[in-house]
Amino acid sequence: MAGDGAGVKFTVRELGVRYGERLALRDVSMDIAEKKITALIGPSGCGKSTFLRCLNRMNDTISGARARGRILLDGADILAPGTDVVALRQRVGMVFQRPNPFPQSVFDNVAFGPRVLGLASGRLLASLVESGLRAADLWDEVKDGLAQDALALSLGQQQRLCIARTIAVAPEVILMDEPCSALDPISTLRVEELMRTLAARYTIVIVTHNMHQAARVSDFTGFFWIGEDQAGLLAEYGATAQVFTRPRDRRTEDYITGRFG
Amino acid sequence: MKQGRGGARGAPAGRTRWSEFAIVALIRVLGFSTVGFVLLIFAFLLREGLPVFFELPASTLLGRLWYPTFGSFGALPLILGSLLVTLLAVLIALPLGVASAVFIREVAPRWAREVLKPLIEVLAGIPSVVLGFFGMSVVAPLVRQWLGAPTGLTAFTGALVLAYMSLPTIISVAEDALDAVPRGYRDAGLAMGATRWQTTWRVVVPAGRSGVIIAGMLGMGRAIGETMAVMMVTGNAARLPLDAAALFKPVRTMTATIAAEMGEVARGGVHYHALFGIGILLFVLTFLINLAAARTILRRRRKGGLR
Ligand SMILES: Nc1ncnc2c1ncn2[C@@H]1O[C@H](COP(=O)(O)OP(=O)(O)O)[C@@H](O)[C@H]1O
Ligand SMILES: [Mg+2]
Numbered sequence: 001m002a003g004d005g006a007g008v009k010f011t012v013r014e015l016g017v018r019y020g021e022r023l024a025l026r027d028v029s030m031d032i033a034e035k036k037i038t039a040l041i042g043p044s045g046c047g048k049s050t051f052l053r054c055l056n057r058m059n060d061t062i063s064g065a066r067a068r069g070r071i072l073l074d075g076a077d078i079l080a081p082g083t084d085v086v087a088l089r090q091r092v093g094m095v096f097q098r099p100n101p102f103p104q105s106v107f108d109n110v111a112f113g114p115r116v117l118g119l120a121s122g123r124l125l126a127s128l129v130e131s132g133l134r135a136a137d138l139w140d141e142v143k144d145g146l147a148q149d150a151l152a153l154s155l156g157q158q159q160r161l162c163i164a165r166t167i168a169v170a171p172e173v174i175l176m177d178e179p180c181s182a183l184d185p186i187s188t189l190r191v192e193e194l195m196r197t198l199a200a201r202y203t204i205v206i207v208t209h210n211m212h213q214a215a216r217v218s219d220f221t222g223f224f225w226i227g228e229d230q231a232g233l234l235a236e237y238g239a240t241a242q243v244f245t246r247p248r249d250r251r252t253e254d255y256i257t258g259r260f261g
Numbered sequence: 262m263k264q265g266r267g268g269a270r271g272a273p274a275g276r277t278r279w280s281e282f283a284i285v286a287l288i289r290v291l292g293f294s295t296v297g298f299v300l301l302i303f304a305f306l307l308r309e310g311l312p313v314f315f316e317l318p319a320s321t322l323l324g325r326l327w328y329p330t331f332g333s334f335g336a337l338p339l340i341l342g343s344l345l346v347t348l349l350a351v352l353i354a355l356p357l358g359v360a361s362a363v364f365i366r367e368v369a370p371r372w373a374r375e376v377l378k379p380l381i382e383v384l385a386g387i388p389s390v391v392l393g394f395f396g397m398s399v400v401a402p403l404v405r406q407w408l409g410a411p412t413g414l415t416a417f418t419g420a421l422v423l424a425y426m427s428l429p430t431i432i433s434v435a436e437d438a439l440d441a442v443p444r445g446y447r448d449a450g451l452a453m454g455a456t457r458w459q460t461t462w463r464v465v466v467p468a469g470r471s472g473v474i475i476a477g478m479l480g481m482g483r484a485i486g487e488t489m490a491v492m493m494v495t496g497n498a499a500r501l502p503l504d505a506a507a508l509f510k511p512v513r514t515m516t517a518t519i520a521a522e523m524g525e526v527a528r529g530g531v532h533y534h535a536l537f538g539i540g541i542l543l544f545v546l547t548f549l550i551n552l553a554a555a556r557t558i559l560r561r562r563r564k565g566g567l568r
Contacts, residue, residue, distance in 0.1 A: 058452055089453030100445030102466050113453045116463060162449070169453055 002120045005021035007034040009173060009203040012056060015069035017050050017059065026231040027067075030222055039214035039240065042224030043255070047232025049206040051224070052175050055205065056092035060190050073173075088101035090117065092173040093166035098182055100224050101165070103163045106133075106142050109150045109161055113169035128168055136164035137194050156187025163194065167202075174208065176206040180213065201260060211256055215244050223252045275498050299439030305361070306544060310537030317531065327499040327513075330520065334535045338501045340542070342512035346416050346495065347485045347500050350423035354484075355477045357424070359466070362476075365432070366439045367461050385429035393493030396422040401494055409511050414496030416512040427480035434479055438472020439465060473555050478554040482547050485516075494515035515539045 010032035017025040024077040025047040034039050053059040054067050057078065071078050077168070078088055083158045090113075095235040101109050110129040120128050129146075150161055159179055166174055176195075180188040195204055195217050208214050209223045214221050221243040224236040236249040247253040288497055314322070317334055324335025327377075365377050405413030442465050450460030466473065499518070520534050527531045528547025 031408070056452060058448065059450065061451060068501070084457050086454050088454075091451055093454075094452035096448060096452075098445055099344055100443070100449045102449065104463055112450075113455070116450075116455045116459045117415060163450070166453065178363075 039218035093171035132168035313534035314540040349420035351554035354424035362435035393490035396494035434476035437471035505548035
């Protein structure tokens with residue numbers, strides 16, 4: 001499958017997810033390449049977010065959600081019983097659809113993770129915050145207002161702050177669920193550029209409803225679809241260039257050429 | 262669209278409009294009369310209480326001795342007594358109440374939540390005489406034993422009982438505040454590798470802090486106006502509580518004074534006016550506390566921190 005040449009970060013095999021009785025995702029298998037950007041596209045309700053939330057077990061917070069199958073992170077099954085989800089989430093961070101900075105200062109937002117995890121304090125913490133903000137391309141805009149309320153920032157800045165906050169705990173993977181859907185086009189571009197830079201150091205998996213975005217930023221693309229039984233499935237997966245120019249699946253072709261809207 | 266329908270069937274629309282008018286008028290009358298009654302009560306309070314401020318000089322009113330039989334109306338012991346008992350009660354109840362709210366909201370399984378919430382409402386409905394009786398017959402002896410003091414009827418005992426009484430208010434207001442914290446904050450905390458506890462204490466509770474402050478103030482408003490239970494357990498000695506030891510000695514609150522003495526005063530006398538003067542003070546204090554709570558609520562809304 002995908003991931004030729006580069007290392008594999010996640011190996012997902014026969015993943016199925018239920019919400020109560022309802023099957024939301026059926027039999028998904030894919031390899032996610034290390035330090036690349038993998039985009040997940042598809043119509044809404046096909047299980048993209050569900051899949052993404054499995055990768056850091058955030059689905060555990062939804063009552064009634066159950067996952068079956070295997071998800072290997074660097075070879076170890078994160079769905080196995082006894083997995084330390086707290087440690088897992090430190091390795092696999094997440095940026096959400098709506099920017100959700102804490103109602104605290106900019107500094108405290110980025111410092112949250114390091115403080116909670118006991119990674120740093122004092123001068124070291126300050127430099128960690130600075131490097132997080134720099135990595136998220138936000139430093140120049142907030143360096144004079146680290147004490148200001150994070151909610152006073154623009155939405156685009158808030159989303160980059162959330163990225164900085166995630167980076168500050170030094171994750172290996174960053175999951176992003178439609179991170180630009182609440183942003184204006186210019187902020188969107190900045191986040192996309194940021195993702196390209198971050199891909200040098202992090203494995204990134206992004207859900208997007210914007211196919212142009214997937215085509216622009218990602219190395220690999222997975223196309224999800226809703227099966228006849230209303231369960232989501234992975235219809236096609238491959239290098240982004242291939243998926244967008246020579247799709248193997250009819251449904252993919254129809255979708256990206258806009259025949260499904 | 263609305264107009265079109267009205268035009269097609271003129272009569273029903275007309276009747277609807279009339280009953281609409283009647284209902285609005287009724288609601289308006291009820292609303293205004295409620296406000297009117299409050300104003301009337303306040304006017305009555307002023308009429309009966311204000312004279313004392315002319316009959317006695319301020320130095321007497323703020324004196325250290327409340328001894329009506331000898332014409333000594335120093336309200337300072339009563340004011341400090343009320344403040345002492347109330348503040349101590351809130352100091353005890355606020356951490357407990359917030360902890361309970363966190364438990365109900367964040368920790369308890371669903372079935373426990375469904376049992377606990379109505380249970381707390383029931384707690385709020387226990388008549389204060391019953392609690393006073395309980396305080397007198399159970400809590401006070403325990404306090405006495407624990408202190409080895411001559412009496413268990415102390416400021417501390419009163420604070421315990423008042424804390425218990427203001428808990429339901431504090432819990433339910435704090436719980437609403439936690440409930441209003443957007444799910445996104447929780448998710449963000451968890452997704453960064455914070456444990457559930459860390460997320461609760463460092464994200465959810467701080468995000469709901471203004472609500473927690475409001476809970477404290479409303480609890481205080483509840484406590485300062487409480488009469489019966491307090492009267493039964495604080496010993497009612499009008500002494501000035503000035504040192505730490507005063508915590509474990511009897512005190513007398515403003516409310517207890519009014520309730521205990523109102524029955525035996527001559528209507529229209531100085532003592533009568535003085536009791537109403539205390540009533541005015543109590544009213545103003547409660548009003549200020551509620552005002553502070555309302556301001557916090559407003560500020561929180563304006564900031565848009567909660568969605
Ligand atoms: N918290 C939830 N509880 C129950 N069902 C859910 C929940 N979240 C998603 N689903 C269901 O799972 C399916 C996939 O949803 P989702 O993963 O959000 O799709 P997408 O992100 O592709 O739009 C949908 O049919 C949705 O109704
Ligand atoms: Mg989604």
